[in-house]
Amino acid sequence: MLGAGLLVAAVGVESVALSHYSAHAVPRDFGSVASSAATPPGPTSTSSLPAPGIVPVQDAGSPAAPVRITIPSLHVSAPLMKVELDAVSSLVVPQDPHVVGWWQASALAGSQIGTTVLDGHVDTAEQGPGTLFHLQDLPAGATIVLRAANGHYYTYRVTTRRVLKKSTGLSARLFSPTAPGTLAVVTCGGPFDRATHHYLDNIVVLARPVAG
Amino acid sequence: MSTHRTRYITLTGASLAIAATCIPATAFAATSPSTADKTFVAANEQVNLAEIAISQLVMTHSSSAAVHTLAQKTVSDHMAAKAKLMAVAGKLGLTLPTAPNAMQQAQAAQLKGLTGSSFDQLYLRDQVAGHKMSIAGTNTEISTGSSTSVVSYARAYLPVAQMHLSMAQADLAAISGGGPGSVQAGSGGQAATNGSTDLRLGWSAGAVGLALLGGGAVYADRRRRALQ
Numbered sequence: 001m002l003g004a005g006l007l008v009a010a011v012g013v014e015s016v017a018l019s020h021y022s023a024h025a026v027p028r029d030f031g032s033v034a035s036s037a038a039t040p041p042g043p044t045s046t047s048s049l050p051a052p053g054i055v056p057v058q059d060a061g062s063p064a065a066p067v068r069i070t071i072p073s074l075h076v077s078a079p080l081m082k083v084e085l086d087a088v089s090s091l092v093v094p095q096d097p098h099v100v101g102w103w104q105a106s107a108l109a110g111s112q113i114g115t116t117v118l119d120g121h122v123d124t125a126e127q128g129p130g131t132l133f134h135l136q137d138l139p140a141g142a143t144i145v146l147r148a149a150n151g152h153y154y155t156y157r158v159t160t161r162r163v164l165k166k167s168t169g170l171s172a173r174l175f176s177p178t179a180p181g182t183l184a185v186v187t188c189g190g191p192f193d194r195a196t197h198h199y200l201d202n203i204v205v206l207a208r209p210v211a212g
Numbered sequence: 213m214s215t216h217r218t219r220y221i222t223l224t225g226a227s228l229a230i231a232a233t234c235i236p237a238t239a240f241a242a243t244s245p246s247t248a249d250k251t252f253v254a255a256n257e258q259v260n261l262a263e264i265a266i267s268q269l270v271m272t273h274s275s276s277a278a279v280h281t282l283a284q285k286t287v288s289d290h291m292a293a294k295a296k297l298m299a300v301a302g303k304l305g306l307t308l309p310t311a312p313n314a315m316q317q318a319q320a321a322q323l324k325g326l327t328g329s330s331f332d333q334l335y336l337r338d339q340v341a342g343h344k345m346s347i348a349g350t351n352t353e354i355s356t357g358s359s360t361s362v363v364s365y366a367r368a369y370l371p372v373a374q375m376h377l378s379m380a381q382a383d384l385a386a387i388s389g390g391g392p393g394s395v396q397a398g399s400g401g402q403a404a405t406n407g408s409t410d411l412r413l414g415w416s417a418g419a420v421g422l423a424l425l426g427g428g429a430v431y432a433d434r435r436r437r438a439l440q
Contacts, residue, residue: 062314065322084330091392103392104326105333108318113341117391123400133403172390177337178344188398199398 027136027189031160033206034179063108064148069100069118069131069185073142078131083119091186097121097130100185109146110154112181112209115174116146119186125197132187136163136203144183144207156183156207163190164202174204183207245304246358252349253362256369257297257308259346262316263290266335269323273331278383282339285379289372296368300361316342332387339380347373
């Protein structure tokens with residue numbers, strides 16, 4: 001028994017040590033990133049389509065500030081608060097892990113051009129898992145719904161996932177102001193550095209509006 | 213003098229009459245505005261109205277010299293474009309819109325709520341997106357428009373919009389307004405792929421191991437005492 005105890009204890013201690021530098025089976029990337037609308041809305045022979053220079057408006061209503069995010073397949077529903085870039089261009093994350101941030105200089109919910117950028121905690125040391133704990137598991141085709149300040153709901157479908165090393169920084173292509181209407185949701189993932197208490201990767205999920 | 217003037221008017225009138233009869237009917241059709249021309253004119257006027265309105269916000273919401281320079285340029289150029297477009301519309305009997313479209317109004321309302329660097333980022337992002345769309349619509353009008361006066365207006369407007377786009381893109385790059393360079397959104401380590409599982413299992417296994425170790429020591433001690 002003494003031997004078994006020593007063995008199990010040793011395995012446990014080794015496992016704890018390994019978790020600091022675990023080899024991660026990171027989720028795979030899928031989908032593509034469109035940094036600019038290939039064909040911006042322009043004149044067509046169909047009168048119901050937008051005129052040149054006029055941004056089309058979704059049937060769900062005019063674009064408006066998003067105030068709540070719902071991800072049905074993850075059983076997630078959380079309020080949004082406005083956030084901004086800090087002095088080093090890092091997007092501030094709401095302190096409460098159960099609140100998601102909306103970059104206030106990004107596109108409005110329901111915009112058919114530009115990127116609506118959200119971020120939220122995967123977890124915190126103090127409060128455990130956050131609203132976006134399972135974001136990295138969200139598959140292509142999953143639905144994300146934004147409720148806007150005007151009372152309208154805007155539905156998006158996941159098209160793309162990227163797992164990106166923080167050391168290389170996030171590309172501006174992910175947040176293009178000229179992309180066809182896109183929702184970008186960002187959190188952390190990948191290996192965790194216990195010395196700095198930071199994850200080494202960012203998880204970015206992109207979604208496109210569902211036609212109204 | 214008077215005779216000369218009368219003769220001149222008569223000749224001019226005759227020339228115009230001859231010229232009119234020489235112009236094929238299709239030429240008149242080509243210069244009358246099509247639906248696409250009318251749509252472009254209306255959309256472009258809304259761009260002018262929106263540009264003038266949101267660029268005026270810069271004066272009270274931004275402290276960036278570069279943003280102020282762009283705003284002054286866009287206000288000036290779009291006011292000039294507006295005056296030219298009004299003349300074109302008047303000539304063609306078209307009624308111009310008096311307010312920006314719903315999207316432009318929503319963007320203006322969003323901008324009104326911001327100041328400082330956030331305002332600058334959004335203003336420049338909107339400028340880049342808006343001018344790209346406006347340029348696309350203008351190019352379409354140039355290549356497919358029917359009315360010579362509308363197409364002529366579009367040709368004159370295009371380089372101005374392209375210059376605004378270049379200025380906005382340069383300013384956006386200078387202020388890192390392309391988007392967040394990083395996001396620090398986790399400090400718990402529980403979502404580390406495999407890591408959290410390893411961590412929990414590790415501590416659990418360690419605890420079980422220590423319990424077994426303790427139990428084993430007690431058992432060994434009792435056994436040793438019993439043997440004595």
